Amino acid sequence: MQETQPENGANLDTRVQVDAGRDIETAIIDLSDEKQLAHLSRGIEALVMISAEPVPDAVLAQALATDEVTIRTICVALSDSYEDQDRGFQLAYVAGGWRFQSHPEMADVISDYVIDGQNAKLSPAAMETLAIIAYKQPISRAQIGAIRGVNVDGVLRTLSQRGYVAEIGRDEGPGQAVLFGTTASFCERLGIADPSQLPPLGDFVPPAHVLEALEQTLRADVE
Amino acid sequence: MQETQPENGANLDTRVQVDAGRDIETAIIDLSDEKQLAHLSRGIEALVMISAEPVPDAVLAQALATDEVTIRTICVALSDSYEDQDRGFQLAYVAGGWRFQSHPEMADVISDYVIDGQNAKLSPAAMETLAIIAYKQPISRAQIGAIRGVNVDGVLRTLSQRGYVAEIGRDEGPGQAVLFGTTASFCERLGIADPSQLPPLGDFVPPAHVLEALEQTLRADVE
């Protein structure tokens, strides 16, 4: 089920979401005990169905008196079965837990149906600051400011009011600067399980021609 | 599609089995158009999955540009397919609409889970939303969302399910948005006679974005 090679940039994002939760350790569970397997599958389906928030493996494991690896294995199998059957919904691992959600291919149908104020656009400044925090967390206000070259107080306030970033600790050095990191809401907004599922930062290092242009313009030797 | 041939037990078995919703007129839909059928099935699944309340046939029919008899027919077929596959959930016709719900056979698992006190705490997000409603009622969903900066549908649903908040009126503006307030049971649990007995806010002035959200003309809101 890991065969989904991203064909191009456009499809990549959807793939990340669909596959969230696939990148996890799974177990070969004892398929011979069909009755037990069916009980766990149905239990997971029922529990996730009645939950308004993503349900962590550990919670499902405790409720069904089994272990997390078994839970993950069954969840992935369930998720695949919905996909195989072309269901209009998915079981996905997002923001630290399993949830039912609409299938991305049904976006047209539901976007006419659901209109709400969700996901007000973030300014480019806020988005860039969020990217820096996501990749460099834990990070202090001063470090973010150094990368952006501007004061980031206002942007940080917006981001923490939206619940996308939060104080996650204090620097041990002198000054004990507050350190920021991203939250579960951030992961949910991006449709990922946790920050490790972000595309590698190396992917965004500027292409050669940009680099050359910068280097060329700022070269220090005689023209 | 509208030449509703009353059922003669043709392609889709529509015998009443489980509950209301089965006892309804269904149609022989054009199964030859498999693509259209799949589109409708998936659309129904997606729409019902993301809805907080049971979704009436008419709403589904409108969203998917088809007729109610077709919707009912497909819903019954979907419902049967979940039953055949021993899923832990059902698609059921309840209170005038279709909804996903946990399978009755899973009731024990869910009861244990619900009773287990571990999940019995208002999340900080829910508590803050409740506080905003308590102090700023009557207030619309959109206004709460603007203050919190995130979608509050799920949280509002939890709060009203628990009976802490309720619809207390409609805005007179063009959108006639539903207005929320706290309930008697909320006051009762906090040991106060009414919301005016909450600790006073004194000369606290809310930040600009909150004032803006509260003053904003209530926009047409799909409730």
Next chain:
Amino acid sequence: MNTAAPASVEPDATPATAAERAASGPSVKAEAAGFEGPFDLLLHLILNDKVDLYEVSLSDIVDAYLAEVVKLKNCDLEVATEFLLIASTLIDLKVRRLLPEDEALDLDEELALWEERDMLLSRLLESKTFKDAAQALERMADSAALIRPRIAGLEDHFLALAPDLLENSTPEDVHKAFMKAMRPKPVTNVGLHHVTAVKASVTKAIHEMLLSLPNGGRLTFRQLTDHVADDVMEVVVRFLAVLELFKQGFVDIDQVGHFGDLTVEWVGSEQDRDAALTGIDTYEG
């Protein structure tokens, strides 16, 4: 410079000046305005896609940059300082280029200039990297927005079983939650925005690359930077190292497509390796 007005700051709206009056050369115009901070401005000036990248002259950039700096108003002291630091580096570079080779600055000054330039370049690249990453995150958020989670929650008949969620809550808790919802988090200001430490050294990176690049073989840039991939600064410094080797003719650089992998090939001889090392040593002193 009326930039020293530290009080009134809209931190997010730094220098949104209309730039059409920018006293720029014929090919450079900062017409997009609304840029944010010095890196934004400089990136915009250099990478403005309306001009042929290779025809942008440093002089034009310096002029356009200074024109924007002069227009900075109501900008806080730290931001202004950052702009000025970069302006001074740009001016140094320009001066250096105007001097005939044999009238070069003294060695210390020269080295300091190289270092400043490298640091500026690193920071520009870092800034650009996060800019592009931000766009990718935005695309992810957009496509995630096409998906809706189930929010229905518990069925009514189970609710009676559920313990009261407000048990042990008091009116004061509600008050506290309200204040928390309203109040922005308290901020401690460290105030070192313009200080950044570039720990990575280009020289070190070149040494490292000379060791890892096989004779006649090729490696992708990704492979060369795999071990430092989560530190942008380190990746950027390796970029500079590759460029330095490229300038000296020791490596070939090849890239397939816009975001394709960059391939680096050693085309020099064994002797060249020594020469490269020596050359670099001289370059850094």
